Amino acid sequence: MSNIEALPLLEPTTQAVVPCCPPLTERPMTAEEAETAARMFKALGDPVRLRLFSAVASHPGGEACVCDISDVGVSQPTVSHHLKKLKEAGLLVSERRGTWVYYRVESSVVAAMGQLLTQGPAAA
């Protein structure tokens, strides 16, 4: 039974990608939009987590595993913990290959966050 789990299946690319939200300058956010977006911002609101995120985002090939990240000054379990948090927030997706879990940036989500901070003429 349990050997099904051992098959090298691709983990489904968590398709709960939120098309959140309009540029902040366009209109006030609804409570629901703010919940979604705040969760993503909060995930980046920790210096270590942000460094890890940028380490993954800037890694050659656009993906990295815990084994690639060693220069942030925290232990490997801590790195794993933070990467998991970033995944839960929808900012990273992961795929297991052999021993390691590889992470890459969920670019549509990051693009949505960037879009949110795009400024219209109103705030010029």
Add this chain to the structure above:
Amino acid sequence: MSNIEALPLLEPTTQAVVPCCPPLTERPMTAEEAETAARMFKALGDPVRLRLFSAVASHPGGEACVCDISDVGVSQPTVSHHLKKLKEAGLLVSERRGTWVYYRVESSVVAAMGQLLTQGPAAA
């Protein structure tokens, strides 16, 4: 003596604007850059604060006072508290006019945050 304070001087537009940071996909962030940027993301990592930020950002004229914001479902002191937090994070600037303090978005800081989330070809 104290009437100097009553003069309608423009509050200096807090020029501690941080040119933080390169796009996340460009290179891993340094510890210092991550500290700065995480502080800004953290400020937006609260749903109420995010709604208030978008209320200010999208308000006609690009600025708003507490008196303009009433539909977020929290009390006026709570609104003031959150706006102050956003100011401390460098995301809003304020100016007192008569009874009210007016807030507007510090567009260079928000632009820097947007820039941070800009994705290079590496993450495509």
